[in-house]
Amino acid sequence: MDFNFSEEQTMIRDSLARLLRDQYEFETRRKVSESESGWRPEMWQQFAELGLLAAPFSEEDGGLGGGALDSMVIMEEFGKALVVEPYIPTIVCAGGFLKHAGSPAQKEEHLTAIIGGERVFAFAYAEPRGRYDLADLETTAKKDGDGYVINGHKAVVIGAPWASHLIVTARTSGDRRDKDGISVFIVEKDAKGITTRDYPTVDGRRASEVYFENVSVPADALIGEEGKALPLIERVVDEATVAVCAEAMGAMGVAHQMTVEYSKQRKQFGVAIGKFQVLQHRMVDMFMEHEQSISMTYMATLKLDEDEETRKKAVSAAKVRIGQGGRFVGQEAVQIHGGMGMTDELAVGHYFKRLTMIDSEFGNVDHHMRRYTALTAEPVKMAAE
Amino acid sequence: MNLEFTPEEIEFRKEVRAFIEENYPQHLRGVGAREDLSKEYMLAWHQILGKKGWSVPAWPEKYGGTGWTPTQKYIWSEENARMDTIMPLPFGVSMVGPVIYTFGSEEMKAKHLPGIRDGSVWWCQGYSEPGAGSDLASLKTTAVRDGDHYVINGQKTWTTLAQHADWGFFLCRTDPNAAKPQEGISFILADMNTPGIEVKPIKTIDGGHEVNETWLTDVRVPVENLVGKENEGWTYAKFLLAHERSGIAGVARSKRGVEKLRQIASTEVLDGKPLIKDDDFIRKIGQLEIDLTALEFTELRTLASEAAGKGPGPESSILKVKGTEIQQRLTELTLEAVGHYGHPYFRGFPEDGSNEFPIGPDYAHQAAPTYFNMRKTSIYGGSNEIQRNIITKMILGL
Known part of the structure; x- marks a missing residue:
């Protein structure tokens, strides 16, 4: 067992932290988020130059030979600075599908461009009526000659306004919620028949509703095997879930730290409010939640490549704790900041908003608790005494 | 970063498991730790581990520690939990032992560490008092120097399993005029058979007898039982609490x-x-x-x-x-x-x-x-x- 970071991971963290400190301070982030495009393609280029976009891919695939731990390091730093650029959709999700199931030709076509920072993806999996069930799909892809025709409506596709390509989950056979009959496609966003409604999200990002109307895609748009994609989707979503946990742990740490600092400055009744024990203990509870989030994120990241059941239990356990811890830390941070915590001007409220939205990304506390207990509710025999 | 066990660690787990399975006394299996077990039951596994050299894994090797890595200690506690073993009690092994080997004299180490290691001496902790709980530094038990002895007077409480104890470690006030309550406290060891020590049971809400009141009346303890320096006991007390917590x-x-x-x-x-x-x-x-x-x-x-x-x-x-x-x-x-x-x-x-x-x-x-x-x-x-x-x-x- 080893909890140390490699030299490469430490280097990535240090150089990324420096870049974000210099070019991603809160006011800049606010301006970018409120600008027309809502992100900075040139920042994405800098991420590429730093090697962030190559970090989790094998050398064979043109990457730096790292993996989920590298993404964890990167996402923690992104969480600290509330980075809006679409690392999870492009690198963890699209990159994950290509890494695990892409054909040599698909990798050649897409991975090189992803790693180079030239191609940005969004992951169109959620649907208006599917909630967190990855198999509850109304979007269909019907065989048509060699290719497929896609029809449907994908909901709240994060980063879609910035993307040139989409990863789309769709049903190629079977009924809604069947585990079989699900397939994954790479679709160019400007393909004929796709329309989008773009909008900002409450936590400063961009997303789209994406409508598919008789969108024709060629046979080689399919990633992996037709109709058998659910285990692959679950695996990639688990990897994305852990990445968003890492982002949350970064954001929780900052929200906590800001609160402690504020409590040292802010005076009421003639003393710094940090002298009040009733507030001290709550800030200690925030500290403990943050520490446990770090522990759970490490744990789940380290178990991503174990067998499916172990992986699912680990990821769901982490997402439950981080959903609960993130909510607690966010709410307490605002409360202890008092009225100032309610203002748009202060950064703390923006950390609260991001932490709030992370809970419902890739499944909230209830969803993951249900998935966890479903894997552990089998009756066991009484041990022989 | 990884969670893998090395081949040596896997081998270690096998060795530990086999040792526990072969040596854990049959009559203790399925009993589990309980406060009302006899002294003999509670010490049995400790004494077996003492012979094996595994009773104080966390201590420095020169004092009998095993030099295990954190992963090995983790494996050790898992394997013991697997068999519900009755582990060595903390009062000697995790509390007074580390204080003695860190702050005690060579004579004190030679006198007390062997008995803690082999499980022949039962220790109890004299910290809390009726008026000194969370505010431990307000303790009132006094130790007054009289020639080659300290004379201790006061009352300790919540003394866990003191009914079986051979020795106790006590926080006593040696300088009543110190500027701060934390100053002027000393850490003193006492043979529980010394005249003037009286242990009275406290029955708790679970119906058990685990804790006691310990009354100290003109208890004469040789000065060599002082750990470290006089009036520096608070430092040792805090050190002990950090060890206890881990x-x-x-x-x-x-x-x-x-x-x-x-x-x-x-x-x-x-x-x-x-x-x-x-x-x-x-x-x-x-x-x-x-x-x-x-x-x-x-x-x-x-x-x-x-x-x-x-x-x-x-x-x-x-x-x-x-x-x-x-x-x-x-x-x-x-x-x-x-x-x-x-x-x-x-x-x-x-x-x-x-x-x-x-x-x-x-x-x-x-x-x-x-x-x-x-x-x-x-x-x-x-x-x-x-x-x-x-x-x-x-x-x-x-």
């Missing part, structure tokens, strides 16, 4: 407890189905297990940073708070799980040879007393509120 998480035991809870919930029936199939109950077990996982990995991270050269620091307060909350919740859910059969009250146990007709399932017998007893965990060792004060000061800098 082992207090009890992760392996709680994991074992969750397994047992799952077995009980698989046997108990609700609406014609095993209780474990009930959405509400399984969610409570799930939450407990998830929180326990968070604690486990927080402990592993702490152990790793300790191995990197840092002693147990204020982070160990997290382990104390979360570890005890989980132990309490575990007993709470176990009591919930047994339903009606939480009510009957037994002292004495059928497995000890009493002929009482068993009432309800075996697993229900101790559910309520254990639940009541475990309320102590968030109070002792520095209450969980005190742990929050420690984190406030040492980590948050408030």
Whole structure:
């Protein structure tokens, strides 16, 4: 067992932290988020130059030979600075599908461009009526000659306004919620028949509703095997879930730290409010939640490549704790900041908003608790005494 | 970063498991730790481990420690939990032992460390007083120098298992005029057979006799029983508490407890189905297990940073708070799980040879007393509120 970071991971963290400190301070982030495009393609280029976009891919695939731990390091730093650029959709999700199931030709076509920072993806999996069930799909892809025709409506596709390509989950056979009959496609966003409604999200990002109307895609748009994609989707979503946990742990740490600092400055009744024990203990509870989030994120990241059941239990356990811890830390941070915590001007409220939205990304506390207990509710025999 | 066990660690687990299976006394199997066991029962495993050289793994090797890595210690506690072994009590091994080898004289080490290692001497802790609980530094027991002796007067309380103790370590005020309450305290060892020491039982809400009042009246103790320097005892006392906390998480035991809870919930029936199939109950077990996982990995991270050269620091307060909350919740859910059969009250146990007709399932017998007893965990060792004060000061800098 080893909890140390490699030299490469430490280097990535240090150089990324420096870049974000210099070019991603809160006011800049606010301006970018409120600008027309809502992100900075040139920042994405800098991420590429730093090697962030190559970090989790094998050398064979043109990457730096790292993996989920590298993404964890990167996402923690992104969480600290509330980075809006679409690392999870492009690198963890699209990159994950290509890494695990892409054909040599698909990798050649897409991975090189992803790693180079030239191609940005969004992951169109959620649907208006599917909630967190990855198999509850109304979007269909019907065989048509060699290719497929896609029809449907994908909901709240994060980063879609910035993307040139989409990863789309769709049903190629079977009924809604069947585990079989699900397939994954790479679709160019400007393909004929796709329309989008773009909008900002409450936590400063961009997303789209994406409508598919008789969108024709060629046979080689399919990633992996037709109709058998659910285990692959679950695996990639688990990897994305852990990445968003890492982002949350970064954001929780900052929200906590800001609160402690504020409590040292802010005076009421003639003393710094940090002298009040009733507030001290709550800030200690925030500290403990943050520490446990770090522990759970490490744990789940380290178990991503174990067998499916172990992986699912680990990821769901982490997402439950981080959903609960993130909510607690966010709410307490605002409360202890008092009225100032309610203002748009202060950064703390923006950390609260991001932490709030992370809970419902890739499944909230209830969803993951249900998935966890479903894997552990089998009756066991009484041990022989 | 990785969670893999090395081939050496896998081999170590095999060795440890085989040793426990071969050497753990037959008559203790399935008994589990309980405060009302005889002294002989409680010391049996300690004494076997002493002979093997495994009774004080965490100590420096020159004092008999095993030199195990954090991972090996983790494996060791898991394997012991697997067999529900009755582990060496903390008073000697994790409390006074480290104080003696860190601050004591060579003579003191030679006199006391062997008895702690081999489990021949039972220690008890004289810290709390009726007027000094969380505010430990307000303690009033005095030790007054008289020639080659200290004369100790005062009253200690919550002295755990002092009814069996051969020796005790006491915090006493040696300088009543010190500027601050923390100054002027000394850390003194006393033979419990010394005239003037009287131990009186305190019966607790679980019905057991685990803690005591210890009265000290003109107790004459040789000056060589002073640990370190006179009036510096508070430093040693805090050192001891940090050591005590680091082992207090009890992760392996709680994991074992969750397994047992799952077995009980698989046997108990609700609406014609095993209780474990009930959405509400399984969610409570799930939450407990998830929180326990968070604690486990927080402990592993702490152990790793300790191995990197840092002693147990204020982070160990997290382990104390979360570890005890989980132990309490575990007993709470176990009591919930047994339903009606939480009510009957037994002292004495059928497995000890009493002929009482068993009432309800075996697993229900101790559910309520254990639940009541475990309320102590968030109070002792520095209450969980005190742990929050420690984190406030040492980590948050408030």
